[in-house]
Amino acid sequence: MNRMVKVNIHHQGVVRLIESAEGESLLDALRNNGFEVYSPCGGNGTCGKCNVMVKNEGLVPSCMYPLKESIDVILPDRREAKVLVEQHQHTVILPLMPGECADLSVFPHGVAVDIGTTTVVLYLVNLITGVISETRAFLNPQTRYGADVITRIQFTTTHENGLIILQKELINELNKTLSDLCQFAGITENEIIKITFAGNTTMLHLLLGVSPKSLAQAPFRAQFLEEKSFMESNSGLRAFHRQR
Numbered sequence: 001m002n003r004m005v006k007v008n009i010h011h012q013g014v015v016r017l018i019e020s021a022e023g024e025s026l027l028d029a030l031r032n033n034g035f036e037v038y039s040p041c042g043g044n045g046t047c048g049k050c051n052v053m054v055k056n057e058g059l060v061p062s063c064m065y066p067l068k069e070s071i072d073v074i075l076p077d078r079r080e081a082k083v084l085v086e087q088h089q090h091t092v093i094l095p096l097m098p099g100e101c102a103d104l105s106v107f108p109h110g111v112a113v114d115i116g117t118t119t120v121v122l123y124l125v126n127l128i129t130g131v132i133s134e135t136r137a138f139l140n141p142q143t144r145y146g147a148d149v150i151t152r153i154q155f156t157t158t159h160e161n162g163l164i165i166l167q168k169e170l171i172n173e174l175n176k177t178l179s180d181l182c183q184f185a186g187i188t189e190n191e192i193i194k195i196t197f198a199g200n201t202t203m204l205h206l207l208l209g210v211s212p213k214s215l216a217q218a219p220f221r222a223q224f225l226e227e228k229s230f231m232e233s234n235s236g237l238r239a240f241h242r243q244r
């Protein structure tokens with residue numbers, strides 16, 4: 001078993017001690033302990049954005065820094081992500097076309113989700129009136145593992161459980177936002193009877209936990225391109241069980 005190395009993390013005025021296996025990258029050690037480090041190239045050592053201050057050594061790229069001995073690390077202040085949350089102002093109001101599932105709930109709602117590589121936007125739609133009741137957006141949490149689709153695909157191939165990590169990051173944030181939307185609208189998650197996702201091919205593969213590896217290798221084929229419908233899913237997404 002690898003020797004454990006102590007790392008003192010100085011962040012926002014607090015010092016926290018973590019222990020990680022010798023040889024692990026500082027970036028992975030920080031991430032595994034809940035610290036966010038901006039790493040747009042996905043830890044490939046090419047973007048130079050994951051720098052952190054190591055006491056007595058200066059700035060180092062955390063993804064290229066294998067842990068060898070106890071160190072003190074000073075993390076930069078958290079980056080504030082600016083997320084577009086007012087998209088609904090520009091949304092075209094379409095005439096309502098009631099679907100067959102509208103009688104499954106007293107207050108049937110649907111959610112349309114646009115999974116962007118950077119920003120994820122959720123629209124809560126009242127399926128009786130067709131009105132978009134609320135719009136919420138968040139920074140795609142997968143950006144921590146790579147700013148673009150190629151680095152995220154690489155992450156799934158170079159890290160054990162990389163695919164599961166990226167899927168879970170997204171699902172967890174979706175669940176949180178779905179809860180917020182339900183609270184806002186005064187409905188339960190059971191009142192969300194349909195969720196529709198749109199996104200680029202890589203984002204949809206990651207959402208479903210399907211390996212996107214073939215998208216980055218000749219002949220660049222997707223595992224699926226057709227629309228998929230689920231009545232239930234073990235993906236961990238709440239309200240999925242009522243999806244049609």
Ligand code: FES
Nearest residue numbers: 039045048050063
């Ligand atoms: S150089 Fe470390 S994440 Fe890009």
